[in-house]
Amino acid sequence: MTYYNRLITLVLFDAMIVVTAVFLSYWLLNPLDEIPAFALIGGLVLLLFHYFYTAFLKQYKKAWEYVTASEMFHLFRAMAFALISTSICQLYFTHYLYLRELFITGILYMVMIGYSRLAWRVYFNPKIKRPSDNKRTLIVGAGSAGTMITSRLLKSNHIKLVPVAFVDDDKTKLGLEIFNIPVVATTNDISQVVEEYKIEHIVIAIPSLKREDMNTILSECTKTTVKTQIVPSLEEIVHGNVPINELQDIQMEDLLGRSPVQLDDKGILETIVESTILVTGAGGSIGSEICRQIMKYNPAKIVLLGHGENSIYAIEMELLEIYEDKIEIVTEIADIQDRRRMFEVMDHHRPKIVYHAAAHKHVPLMESNPKEALKNNILGTRNVADAAEGSGVNTFVMVSSDKAVNPTSIMGASKCIAEMMISYKSSSSHTKFVTVRFGNVLGSNGSVIPLFKKQIKKGGPLTVTHPEMVRYFMTIPEASRLVIQAGVLAKGGEVFVLDMGEPVKIVDFAKKLIQLSGYKVEDIGLTFTGIRPGEKLFEELLGADEVYEEQVYPKIHIGKPRDVNWHAIQDIISTYDVMSEETLKERMLCLANNRVGNEIHVS
Structure with a gap:
């Protein structure tokens, strides 16, 4: 029913009710007499006041099929005002108050109007399901x-x-x-x-x-x-x-069993507000969430840098929809392996803070492509860091991985060597270079959770590499918050690590997801595929010689900066293109593991 149809229906109903109330009240008091003119005039006055107060209190705009006690209260208030106003008019023009007639008319009027609205709700409200x-x-x-x-x-x-x-x-x-x-x-x-x-x-x-x-x-x-x-x-x-x-x-983050990490909003606001911020890998899972979080703190400008035009376009459109008239949003399609391009971008925008999230992160793929891992994760990081330092960036935050600790994979080794470079640069630069390290990120591109959901939708089975495989988990917003918080806490050379509680068995996650999707584990099934190249049964967050006892911030640990073999890094960078893949793998893993101490879990 349209608004105007509803309005006409209610106006006509109310007119019938007011007239009926007046006639009934006089008939009950004087059953044998004719209705005098003053009663008819009084009824007309009451109807006019009813329309006025009901419209004034917007009662004709209410959706009475969803009537609540609040709406009924305002309706009765309008009727009370109408009765009081009618009584005042009657007393003013006739110098007499017909109390009995007004009292009975008022009772009938209020009861019938109230029931009409309740009847509207009963008739038009959707029927209850069985x-x-x-x-x-x-x-x-x-x-x-x-x-x-x-x-x-x-x-x-x-x-x-x-x-x-x-x-x-x-x-x-x-x-x-x-x-x-x-x-x-x-x-x-x-x-x-x-x-x-x-x-x-x-x-x-x-x-x-x-x-x-x-x-x-x-x-x-x-x-x-x-x-x-x-x-x-x-x-x-x-x-x-x-x-x-x-x-x-x-969602799997609902099963983490711990509260998400909170931010120091005041400190972040003071650092980011009215500043220019640059994010590499801005179209990725972590990079795009870093951008979303940053925008809440009102930077003057944010630069979205990435190699994939579709993902950069997607995050640009998302941010423009909310912040187009508030914050300058700039996109730069660029490859971090292009050193000259990195210097051009940094010199042009002169950011205060750089969040470096661009990286190759898939462990099995990097095992098959070690030179690409080195070019992107090591050379790319060096290019961005050098360009940031050259343009006077205040703080450079690199996103790393728990796979950089005691690495057994090329991806982990490449991130470990990138950490070494960042640590080395922090010792002699005015730019504060820091690293943020965290575990598996739930729901990120290529993570296990979207795969599990897809497999459940197809009817199974869920593929798990090993029954004893354990990982630390965090949400995408948590990972992004840690990166932003690190930029505030940075003094130079630190490795920041989120306290993610106890590691979780992948197979337990898989079983819970099956059960909460409404299936039995045996109906969907689990298949163990074996550990893939480069993978470990467990991951670590800090090496033994990196650990400070205290937390630098609630739920955030900090690693000690250590000596770096810069000459070995330079040597592997300058000769990687003439090495065989097997030699390169061996040298990268050797260099990375000479740096890292014994295992330690943060909990």
Whole structure:
């Protein structure tokens, strides 16, 4: 029904109700008498005041099929104003107040108008779904988010879920009913509730839930074979990334079992605001997220540098949509292996901070292409660092990897040697050169999680390299925050490492993802493919001789700068093109491992 059709319908209904109320009140008081003229005039006055106050309080703009107590209160307030105004007019023009007639008219008028709006809601509100036609759903959380999701699910015809029970840890809610749906237990009893109520779907509706508590609830959900979804986090809702009533599949970051690292917003703001920032690899998973995070701190200009035009175009369009009139956004399509181009870009933009995220990172691919690993990760890093130093950059932050510690792969060795160069340059430069090192990034391009989801969608099996393979994990936003925070903490030569808790078995991640997708592990299946070239069963975050005992910032460790064999680095750079691939591999691994000490886990 259009707005004007609704308006005409309500105006006519209200006119009929007011006239009926006036006639009924006079008839009840004087059943044998004719209705006098003053009563008809009083009814007309009441109707005019009703229209005035109802329009003034915008009651005709309300969607009465979704009426709440607040709307009903404002409607009754408009009717009260109309009755009071009618009484004042009656007293002014007739010098007499017909209290009995006004009282009964007022009661009939308010009751009938109120019921008309409730009847509108009953008639036009979407019909409630029944469990027989939809998946029986358990709602975890009986708070505001839980009730909102429940209301939407009950009314939506295109979402084939119907709530049949709540669980909530607030024991004062146990035994209560919300929309006629009982709160039956606490979150500790999810598996029993699923069995007792024949639950086919679980929705976790607690947006403010801490990561540790989320992990506890998800552990209960994995005891079942029921698909589990969640409402968006508060951060996503506040930033407008997703509406609160949109359900999301479980993400692997929800299983990390720890709270995400927070930033020193004040320190970052003071460093970045009104500054020129350059990000290499700006189209990649980490680089693009660094750009998104930086934009929140109002730089004067951000330079998006990358080799792939499609990815740079994508992040440029995304940022322009939000910040086009606020921050200057510049793109530079350039290869970091092109030394002259790097100097041209740096000299032209003169950035205050450079975040160097461009790199080759795929371990098996770099095993087959060691010269490309050296050219991009070592020579490319040298080019960007030299250009940054030459143009007077204040801070240079290089993104590295935990694979640079005791490396067994060419990718790890190339990142380790790049770290050496950054450490060496920091000792004699006015530019503050630092490295940020972290583990596997969930959801990044080429990471295992998108592969697992794709394999589940196809029906399995999930491919895992080894049953004992463990890795440190962090989210893309966490990795990007660490990079930005390092730029604030930098004094020169440090290696910053995020405390990522305990390492996690890849096979455990795979099993949880299967179970939370609503399947049994044996139905999807797991296949062990064997460790790929260059891979290790476990990764390390700091070498033994790198560790300071204290944290430089909550959840951030710092590594000590160490001596670097600069001549060996220069020698391998100057002769790599005449070496065989096998010789180059041997020399890179030898150089990298001479630098790194014994293993140590940060926890």
